[in-house]
Amino acid sequence: MNLKFSIIVVSFICFSINSVISQAAKDLPEDTLSSKIDSIIGIPDAYGYALDHLLHLWALQRMDTTECNSGEPPAPVPDSLYKYRLSQIPCLIELPYNNIVRSFIELYTVRKRTQTEYMLGISNYYFPVFEQALDANKLPLELKFLPIIESALHPTAISRAGAAGLWQFMIPTGRMYGLEINTLVDERLDPRKASYAAARFLKDLYAIYGDWNLVIAAYNCGPGNVNKAIRRAGGKTDYWAIYPYLPLETRGYVPIYIAATYTFHYAEEHNLCPAVVNIPALIDTFMINQRIHLEQISSVLNIPIEELRWLNPQYKKDIIPGDLKPYVLTLPVNYSSIFMERLHEIASYKADELINNRRNEIEAFRSTSSSNLGASKNVTYHKVKKGETLSGIAAKYGVSVSNLKKWNNIKGSKITIGQRLKIIK
Incomplete structure (x- = not known):
């Protein structure tokens, strides 16, 4: 990433890749998977930087609150309770439970509790924006948990590949869905506009696959990779059937999503308290x-x-x-x-310093660039004859009057007989 900001999904991928390459997640033995994941869970340096960056965001401050009892995680949760709790979440998207999902739930609720509490706090600001966009497009509201995986709810997150914002749009996809992206304005970073663009993108993906787990996978790795995985799986369109054929970085994506959905529904049961968010309510x-x-x-x-x-x-x-x-x-x-x-x-x-001066710098840059460009082209000289005008000379050489004046530092329109004029073509 340009800002060295490692999005949560990157770290989670590191934990899951080596454990699940050869078989679908539902069939992995619990002891084998758990031991392998536990041996890989060492946090990479990039993820440590991401965690530090998140914890020092301006909008977040750590404060005690009497409304929630934050503390140590509760006793280990049995699989049966995890399964039951997932089954009680009101949603359209399938939320299966397996050992990989459990490992990511524990990453949110045990290993990275402070980070989770910060995301819980900032979600109170962003989730209403996400829900409005999803509802306007008649999509499941639980898709609001995707940006947790994509960006850790960091509004200006930028990946190594160049994806940006809460929803991690690449430039071509962002523009395809109507986002303005240029030197001054990048609407991928605009929470509202990016959310509506993401909702339209998700809606289009559902029209293709008709399965929300496949949609979530395609949002991460693109429809082309999902289609390739379906072909390699013999045409099967179940996420867990195509799981071994997905790109490595996508194999942990749906389990992470399920874990995030669980964690945000059952934060209180795990003694997780939202951080206080220093963002205006109105x-x-x-x-x-x-x-x-x-x-x-x-x-x-x-x-x-x-x-x-x-x-x-x-x-x-x-x-x-x-x-x-x-x-x-x-x-x-x-x-x-x-x-x-x-x-x-x-x-x-301070208009001259902050606005006008910057415009002058831009014009100077354009002028310098134009001059440098011109230096690599043909330069000829014209000797002014009696009766000639700037417009006539410009027309003769196929150049503009403004360029002719700029090349020769002419302020008005007066030229003299015998004057040598530089022409760049």
């Missing part, structure tokens, strides 16, 4: 029609820049390019009135 949105830097808003309204970035993660350079088209700004609702009252002051604050 927000307001504004359409911005001018270029504004988040630092301008932060300084004038005295809002922490980290809070603005958390609420507006899609603006990669902290710039809202509202001069190009209207863009949405999200603010805590208690800043709504003062933002409107002081908008002119905000737009003027």
Whole structure:
């Protein structure tokens, strides 16, 4: 990953790969699987960095609460109770239980309790967004647990392959589902827009497979790999039948999803308490029609820049390019009135340093790039004759008047007889 941020699924994959290569998960002997998984569970360095990154997010703070008794995990849970609890979760997606699922449940509820409590806390902010998008597309609401596996609910997570955001869209797939992705704006990082795009993608996958476990697998590795696994399994379309033929990184994906679903339904039974989330409960949105830097808003309204970035993660350079088209700004609702009252002051604050200067830098870069490009082309010189004009000379050589003036540092339109003009073609 570009930010060295290892998404949870990566670490889980390390735990499951060597244990399950040759057979479907339902048939693995318990003692063999458990011993192998336990011997592999050493956490990789990249995952340690991911854990540290998650625990130090601005939006999260660890605080005691009297509403939940966090502590040590309870006594070991028997398989029969795990099976019963999974059967009591109201959902459309099949949630089978096996030894692999158990190992991942224990990773959430025993080995990585602190991380799980942080995800429980931040889910209170993101799950309503996910559910709204899923419900609008008539999809099972339990698909809201997918971003736990994809990104650990980290809004700006970026994988080594370049997938980004809560739902981990690659650039081509994101654009296919209507997300704007450029230097300034990356809507893969926009929780709401990415959630609606993910819902449409999941809906399309279900139209192909008609099986939610296959849909979940295809979301991770792509329809092509799932189709290949189905062919290798003799045309069988059951997830556990094609399990040995899926890419290694996908084999643990559905078991992890089942484990996450279980953990978020039965957190209290495992003495897991949601972390306190430092995110505004009420927000307001504004359409911005001018270029504004988040630092301008932060300084004038005295809002922490980290809070603005958390609420507006899609603006990669902290710039809202509202001069190009209207863009949405999200603010805590208690800043709504003062933002409107002081908008002119905000737009003027350090404008030359934060906005105008950056535009000048961009223009300078374009000019330099153009000059460098021109240097590799043919350069000729024209000696101005009586009666010639810039437009006539430009037409003669098939160049624009603006370029002709730029190449020769001409401010107005006046040229003199005998003057040598540089022409780049």
